[in-house]
Amino acid sequence: MDLNWLRDFECLARTLNFTRASDERNITQSAFSRRIKALESWVGLPLVNRATYPVQLTEAGQQFLPVALAAISQLSESRQSLRDADRGDSRFIRFSVLHTIAVNYLAARIEELQLQIPDLRTRVLSDSLSTCCDLLVEGAVDILLCYYHHSVSPMIDEAAFERKDLLKDRLVPVAAAETVRTMGWNLARPDGPPIPYLAYDRSSFLGMVVENTIDRKPLNAETIYVDSLVETIKRRLMTGSGFAWMPETAISVELDAGLLVPIGDSTWCATLTISAFSNPTIFDQTARQFWDRF
Structure with missing residues (x-):
């Protein structure tokens, strides 16, 4: 059982429309449908009658x-009760954050700020974009960190939360340098054998960014691997298995060392912003210090 399945079902029961519900949950319709089917499989009975328009709930x-x-x-109330019980001098500032941002940005930034704020205690929860947003809206975390892009923005009411843009990042098509020299991979060349492509799952945030912007151009590539995690795709990338779009923050060391190289110019790149969302009006003194210096 995944709590997101229950949230998806609640959203579908309210909207009675797969398209509207998937948009509200900020995932693709195909991924949303798979999660509803997974819930039905767990229950053991159909929960939705898809033959009607609008769709209707079955008796089950x-x-x-x-x-x-x-x-x-x-579950939300229990989590909030535990959170409230943890308040005091040693209260943790809680983050919900996309995994790659946690690894390649947040950990180092927290380490820097702990030198300035000795009482700083932090707890980081890494998950999907929709879950990270839910955790903030439900009050289970203090700060949400995510990528922000004009084509795929988080489902956050910016009237209820303050947004702070922290860093510009780019999605760059890269491959292992030795493989590029050997195979001559270049996205500008439409001819020749297709380039092996290590892709993000289309239900993930980066997968949606690539789908909605970059790969709408003609692409001489063949998808050989799909995953949602940047770090997993990066491991395949380093072995020379294919090319992938990677956030520069995730591969800065490898780019500087010449282990990875771009295989396309700036027209094949997308600009992202690492943004933070919070409601500073509920912060204690330590959290306010952190937010002001973040």
């Missing part, structure tokens, strides 16, 4: 909906 779906709502509410 109507019976399961209040159970799902209660589970979401009780």
